Amino acid sequence: MENSHENHSFLDFAYQLYRTMKTNEISLVYEGEVTQDITKTFTSLTEKSLAKSEESNAVQRKVFNVMVECLQNISKHADALSEEEDERRGIVMVSKGDDCYNIITGNVIKNGKIPGLKENLEQVNSLDKKGLSDLYKKQMKEGRISDKGGAGLGLIDIAKKTGSELSYQFKKISDEVSFFILTSTIRRNN
Amino acid sequence: MEVINIQGTDDTPNVILDKNNNKFEISGRSLPEDVNMFYEPIMDWIDGYAEAPNEKTEFNFKLEYFNTASSKIILDILLKFEEIVESGHDVKIKWHYHEEEEDMLEAGEEYADIVEIPFEYEAYTD
Numbered sequence: 001m002e003n004s005h006e007n008h009s010f011l012d013f014a015y016q017l018y019r020t021m022k023t024n025e026i027s028l029v030y031e032g033e034v035t036q037d038i039t040k041t042f043t044s045l046t047e048k049s050l051a052k053s054e055e056s057n058a059v060q061r062k063v064f065n066v067m068v069e070c071l072q073n074i075s076k077h078a079d080a081l082s083e084e085e086d087e088r089r090g091i092v093m094v095s096k097g098d099d100c101y102n103i104i105t106g107n108v109i110k111n112g113k114i115p116g117l118k119e120n121l122e123q124v125n126s127l128d129k130k131g132l133s134d135l136y137k138k139q140m141k142e143g144r145i146s147d148k149g150g151a152g153l154g155l156i157d158i159a160k161k162t163g164s165e166l167s168y169q170f171k172k173i174s175d176e177v178s179f180f181i182l183t184s185t186i187r188r189n190n
Numbered sequence: 191m192e193v194i195n196i197q198g199t200d201d202t203p204n205v206i207l208d209k210n211n212n213k214f215e216i217s218g219r220s221l222p223e224d225v226n227m228f229y230e231p232i233m234d235w236i237d238g239y240a241e242a243p244n245e246k247t248e249f250n251f252k253l254e255y256f257n258t259a260s261s262k263i264i265l266d267i268l269l270k271f272e273e274i275v276e277s278g279h280d281v282k283i284k285w286h287y288h289e290e291e292e293d294m295l296e297a298g299e300e301y302a303d304i305v306e307i308p309f310e311y312e313a314y315t316d
Binding site: 156 | 200221225226257258259262263265291292300
């Protein structure tokens with residue numbers, strides 16, 4: 001009996017999840033390891049569903065570009081939840097609102113890395129289009145490609161392409177790590 | 191010089207580097223996670239080309255998407271061609287962009303700001 005009760009509440013949860021996703025037009029939700037294959041799969045799924053929609057070419061390409069940067073950020077920078085784990089995991093969510101697309105990503109980050117990341121985010125958010133372009137050019141010229149393959153350009157690029165502020169939060173998990181959530185918003189009518 | 195002719199995939203571009211036929215092109219998508227690995231043979235080829243370049247070089251970029259790591263490598267490629275310009279040869283970059291894609295045009299303009307090579311922009315449609 002206990003089993004059947006559990007089963008029932010899980011089905012209920014599945015239905016609620018379905019309803020929530022429908023109401024908020026969430027087209028993708030994922031929690032797990034983020035690899036290059038996952039990145040390719042999700043971007044190509046989103047690309048196909050956008051191609052079927054009436055969305056303008058420019059918006060479709062922005063969504064694609066921003067997704068690539070967000071996902072590759074996780075696969076390059078995510079930290080493990082504990083010492084025993086080695087996977088670069090994260091959450092990925094794509095939703096469509098009346099006037100925008102939201103790409104929400106989240107991953108574990110070591111607390112020690114938060115001040116530096118916060119500083120980068122604040123710097124990017126303080127700049128206008130011209131300022132972002134100048135910073136991008138400067139970073140391209142001076143930066144080097146790290147061992148992980150990053151060029152330190154991802155956040156600047158997201159801000160440039162979306163034209164919106166990067167909205168973010170850090171949720172403390174333990175004394176060692178936190179959960180970093182980044183929301184990138186792409187306006188549908190520019 | 192040997193010819194480089196790489197067929198593109200979901201996340202790597204088509205690359206043609208052909209000195210004898212004077213054809214230089216990178217097109218499609220460049221989103222690899224490990225950009226260094228993909229671009230290493232291309233950089234090596236350009237280093238070899240720089241030793242004895244053609245009188246006139248027209249390099250075509252016709253990219254649909256590229257990630258930020260690729261954008262850094264593209265600058266490195268352009269800087270190599272800038273040296274070819276400095277050594278007294280004629281180089282022109284033809285930057286193709288989809289007519290609806292301002293971001294791609296702007297990306298080209300940003301490169302043109304950084305390197306001393308003439309750029310020509312060409313819009314294409316679907």
